Amino acid sequence: MARPSSIKGEQTRQRILASSLRLFARSGYAAVSMREIALDVGVGAGALYNHFTTKQHILMAIMEDHMRALLSAYPDSTKTNQSDAHIQLDAFVRFHISYHVALPDEVFLSYMELRALEPDNFKIIEALRRNYEAILKDILTLGVQQKQMACDDIHVSAMAILAMLTGITSWFRQQGRLTRHEIENIYVSLVMRSVAVPMAGQTLAQNNEQPAKTIPIKGKKAHV
Amino acid sequence: MARPSSIKGEQTRQRILASSLRLFARSGYAAVSMREIALDVGVGAGALYNHFTTKQHILMAIMEDHMRALLSAYPDSTKTNQSDAHIQLDAFVRFHISYHVALPDEVFLSYMELRALEPDNFKIIEALRRNYEAILKDILTLGVQQKQMACDDIHVSAMAILAMLTGITSWFRQQGRLTRHEIENIYVSLVMRSVAVPMAGQTLAQNNEQPAKTIPIKGKKAHV
DNA sequence: TCATTAAATGAACGATTGTTCATTTTTTAG
DNA sequence: CTAAAAAATGAACAATCGTTCATTTAATGA
Numbered sequence: 001m002a003r004p005s006s007i008k009g010e011q012t013r014q015r016i017l018a019s020s021l022r023l024f025a026r027s028g029y030a031a032v033s034m035r036e037i038a039l040d041v042g043v044g045a046g047a048l049y050n051h052f053t054t055k056q057h058i059l060m061a062i063m064e065d066h067m068r069a070l071l072s073a074y075p076d077s078t079k080t081n082q083s084d085a086h087i088q089l090d091a092f093v094r095f096h097i098s099y100h101v102a103l104p105d106e107v108f109l110s111y112m113e114l115r116a117l118e119p120d121n122f123k124i125i126e127a128l129r130r131n132y133e134a135i136l137k138d139i140l141t142l143g144v145q146q147k148q149m150a151c152d153d154i155h156v157s158a159m160a161i162l163a164m165l166t167g168i169t170s171w172f173r174q175q176g177r178l179t180r181h182e183i184e185n186i187y188v189s190l191v192m193r194s195v196a197v198p199m200a201g202q203t204l205a206q207n208n209e210q211p212a213k214t215i216p217i218k219g220k221k222a223h224v
Numbered sequence: 225m226a227r228p229s230s231i232k233g234e235q236t237r238q239r240i241l242a243s244s245l246r247l248f249a250r251s252g253y254a255a256v257s258m259r260e261i262a263l264d265v266g267v268g269a270g271a272l273y274n275h276f277t278t279k280q281h282i283l284m285a286i287m288e289d290h291m292r293a294l295l296s297a298y299p300d301s302t303k304t305n306q307s308d309a310h311i312q313l314d315a316f317v318r319f320h321i322s323y324h325v326a327l328p329d330e331v332f333l334s335y336m337e338l339r340a341l342e343p344d345n346f347k348i349i350e351a352l353r354r355n356y357e358a359i360l361k362d363i364l365t366l367g368v369q370q371k372q373m374a375c376d377d378i379h380v381s382a383m384a385i386l387a388m389l390t391g392i393t394s395w396f397r398q399q400g401r402l403t404r405h406e407i408e409n410i411y412v413s414l415v416m417r418s419v420a421v422p423m424a425g426q427t428l429a430q431n432n433e434q435p436a437k438t439i440p441i442k443g444k445k446a447h448v
Numbered sequence: 449t450c451a452t453t454a455a456a457t458g459a460a461c462g463a464t465t466g467t468t469c470a471t472t473t474t475t476t477a478g
Numbered sequence: 479c480t481a482a483a484a485a486a487t488g489a490a491c492a493a494t495c496g497t498t499c500a501t502t503t504a505a506t507g508a
Binding site for chain 1: 253
């Protein structure tokens with residue numbers, strides 16, 4: 001026998017994933033050609049197919065790796081050892097920000113290119129995403145049960161908080177005005193207050209009685 | 225003279241915009257071909273170029289129309305007639321949700337395809353976007369000045385709130401569990417509390433003293 | 449009705465797409 | 479060193495891309 005396997009192959013595979021990740025994140029999946037990826041890796045176009053059967057497989061590998069890494073990176077200790085919902089939520093916010101700020105390309109890509117996934121692949125990623133969302137929902141549910149938090153709607157609140165947190169990657173820059181730690185504190189404050197139990201005397205403008213007056217939309221949308 | 229202009233041309237132009245909007249929002253700018261658009265409009269591919277000089281011009285027209293319509297749709301009355309920051313913020317949240325839920329494709333496209341814009345076009349859209357963000361920042365600034373609101377950072381808080389609100393379009397369905405009005409109320413509540421002045425005795429888990437412990441990231445990112 | 453021109457056609461352009469494959473190079477086991 | 483297979487090459491494939499253009503169709507003012 002000769003050469004049943006090598007380390008070279010795995011190295012090239014990882015370089016393909018790294019180049020694809022960066023290019024996909026920058027220009028979008030559909031806008032990046034296999035030749036662009038090959039050029040960035042420093043290899044011929046045909047060589048890519050020794051490691052991935054199709055372009056779609058590259059995208060799927062990146063997304064699935066990211067989602068599984070995200071899920072396994074979340075420290076189980078915060079889920080089991082702590083029964084205080086506030087502390088769990090604080091830890092979740094800091095974890096989410098740390099992870100997403102450290103891996104902006106993976107996060108951006110996994111959010112932006114969901115529609116580039118073929119149906120079967122989409123289902124897999126979507127399921128992993130729901131697993132992650134469930135972590136936050138469980139925390140909010142616990143907090144409401146313990147009457148430590150006030151949520152009008154667990155699902156909506158979870159979606160709102162996640163959108164708020166993930167949005168950081170769209171403006172955060174490593175050398176920006178604020179450090180990651182400062183941003184963590186700001187967001188912990190925002191999130192904690194957003195689900196805080198309203199105190200007596202708290203002025204929350206409640207004009208819920210108004211029947212949702214429709215906003216008049218100016219514009220040239222004749223096709224409506 | 226004969227036929228200096230017609231209504232037919234403008235109609236076709238609008239149908240091109242409508243078809244492109246739907247297709248771009250569904251599959252992404254780069255993944256949609258001019259022939260697909262033409263087929264959806266019910267016209268030959270060459271006919272598109274009687275109304276738009278390039279594919280990029282179609283995208284730019286959609287985005288610019290949307291951003292300008294968004295800005296002009298925001299009722300000036302809430303800015304000038306009301307001096308109460310809380311009422312202004314309430315109105316802003318409801319306006320934003322109403323508008324974005326009514327025009328999900330426009331919102332989704334204008335956010336997702338920014339990178340598909342050529343540099344000059346990007347600058348224009350980006351400037352319009354900042355104008356819109358400024359509306360919220362002004363409200364928060366006013367609220368802080370009046371000591372009605374507490375923001376650790378105006379810019380970050382504005383980005384957080386906008387991300388939270390715009391994220392609605394990624395899960396909202398017209399025939400879903402909640403009506404638009406119910407969602408408005410939930411988000412008004414979330415936003416109001418997130419910038420609420422903390423009351424004495426309010427338990428906001430403040431472990432700001434910890435030196436930002438780094439989350440260990442498992443995974444196969446050998447290139448780091 | 450006629451002249452004029454906007455609007456639409458559809459073939460064609462060169463460039464690029466994802467992918468294949470015969471061939472060559474490189475690496476490892478024996 | 480040699481045999482064998484992994485890995486890379488680079489030309490080639492059919493298909494599709496955005497765009498152009500000579501031509502035809504259709505709508506309008508006079």
